[in-house]
Amino acid sequence: GLPPDWEVRHSNSKNLPYYFNQKTHESRWEPPEEADTEKLKIYMAQHHSSANTRIDGAGGEGKIRAAHLLVKHKDSRRPSSWRETNITRTKEEAIEMLKGYEEQIRSGQTTLGDLAVSESDCSSARKRGDLGFFGKGQMQKEFEDTAFTLQPGEMSGVVETASGVHLIQR
Numbered sequence: 678g679l680p681p682d683w684e685v686r687h688s689n690s691k692n693l694p695y696y697f698n699q700k701t702h703e704s705r706w707e708p709p710e711e712a713d714t715e716k717l718k719i720y721m722a723q724h725h726s727s728a729n730t731r732i733d734g735a736g737g738e739g740k741i742r743a744a745h746l747l748v749k750h751k752d753s754r755r756p757s758s759w760r761e762t763n764i765t766r767t768k769e770e771a772i773e774m775l776k777g778y779e780e781q782i783r784s785g786q787t788t789l790g791d792l793a794v795s796e797s798d799c800s801s802a803r804k805r806g807d808l809g810f811f812g813k814g815q816m817q818k819e820f821e822d823t824a825f826t827l828q829p830g831e832m833s834g835v836v837e838t839a840s841g842v843h844l845i846q847r
């Protein structure tokens with residue numbers, strides 16, 4: 678269920694579900710629990726300086742910045758995105774699509790950012806896939822393990838998480 682005051686609404690322009698807070702009138706594409714985590718992190722950081730090692734596990738260790746291109750499939754933990762309300766492609770189809778994108782990027786025909794804008798099933802598509810800076814403990818394990826081994830500018834191969842399949846560029 679959703680935290681109090683939150684409700685799911687439907688964006689007709691994007692034909693996608695979004696989350697609306699009746700009290701603050703805030704709306705967001707991601708499920709609000711992330712908002713709570715973010716707010717909790719800020720509260721804890723203000724009140725318990727050591728807390729951020731517990732909340733986001735970054736503990737002041739090195740943060741990195743990465744962009745990704747996510748292709749979801751029918752077995753994704755949330756088989757819906759701003760691109761497609763009900764994602765039905767198989768995981769195998771998603772992997773084949775992503776391998777095609779990987780080839781286009783490595784051959785220099787295009788860039789991950791240019792493809793992410795139109796093809797990524799993550800809301801970061803509107804930022805050319807940019808996820809901003811993040812530390813250990815924030816992303817799903819497979820994503821984090823790959824991202825932190827990349828050299829700056831290097832792009833991963835196909836990485837599988839519960840969200841779907843990703844190309845990651847540090």
Ligand SMILES: N=C(N)NCCC[C@H](NC(=O)[C@@H]1CCC/C1=C\[C@H](COP(=O)(O)O)NC(=O)[C@@H](N)Cc1ccccc1)C(N)=O
Pocket residue numbers: 707711745747753754755798799800801804807808809811815816817820838839840841
């Ligand atoms: N910047 C953060 N700390 N945001 C919280 C990350 C949560 C983390 N997410 C993941 O590990 C995967 C890898 C990257 C994106 C992602 C998943 C999903 C899409 O998959 P789905 O949840 O529908 O299964 N996109 C996101 O979360 C977006 N907020 C990422 C983002 C979007 C816009 C700006 C910045 C970040 C997790 N622990 O689940």
